[in-house]
Amino acid sequence: MLCEQDAAAGLNFVSLAVKQLYDARHAAGWGIDPSSMAYMTSSQALTINLFGLLSQDDAWLLRCLNEWLGRVDLTSIDTVELEFAPARRSQHLNDQTRIDVLVVVAGARGTEVVAIEIKYTDRFNSRYVDISTPSYRELAMNSGIWADPTHVLTDRRVNQLTRIHALATSHGLSLNIRTPVSLLVLAHELDTSAGQIVNKYRECVTTSVVQLISLRTACESIATTAPPSQRTTARLLQLRYGDEHVSAWPQPSPRSSSLR
Secondary structure (H helix, E strand, C coil): CCCHHHHHCCCCCCCHHHHHHHHHHHHCCCCCCHHHHHCCCCHHHHHHHHHHHHCCCHHHHHHHHHHHHCCCCCCEEEEEEEEECCCCHHHCCCCCCCEEEEEEEEECCEEEEEEEEECCCCCHHHCCCCCCCHHHHHHHHHHCCECCHHHHCCCHHHHHHHHHHHHHHHHHHHCCCCCCCEEEEEECCCCHHHHHHHHHHHCCECCCEEEEEEHHHHHHHHHHCCCHHHHHHHHHHHHHHHCHHHHCCCCCCHHHHHCC
8 A cells, every 4th residue: 555645646557647547537526536546456546557558559459459359350449438437327227337448449340349347356246236127127128138137137246247238238229339248357367256257247148248357468468569668667567467476575584584
């Protein structure tokens, strides 16, 4: 955890441009608690660091998305929104769900939506929302994204992924996008519960892609595909979130361990 002065100075961010993005979004009232920026394990800080950087270069972001989704056909970025929530929730699902990163992208399948959820140390099931509501049932009927809507709308384990997928689908439909949403989850490789939940949710959907990518793999992709001007910053990301053991406190020497 950073001290108050260092957090206020933006030392949790890997570049000045990323810090400026955070400042602009926070000033616009995007609903983030500034105190969380003191925590180096904050998933929100992680999101801003990764996608604040990638959103500065469409070609870079496309290279990463193609790699993570196992594709080669994504060719252009329409929009990238961090901490996405619709301007009028009543026109969608009428709840407080936010999506960490929402990308509208074009490729061989036409225009489509990619929703990205990022986890570092927090849990999927820490907040449960009752989504067995008319809005969700109507979306299920209009989109056909779930094989058994009654089950998925009441399963607490996949509640957050269901809400994220539903909001991304609703947003796409509002833009007249019918291509199934791709749902990407970035999580620490040692977070076995994340893998279990993603696998469980994958069983619930019909045609959408639900993909789990480890933070180590994601950071490697970002570093290896970085343009020359961003390689140093990309390496900082990789050290912090992908190869974090490199920056861990060293093991105490035999001498220091005996001085207790």
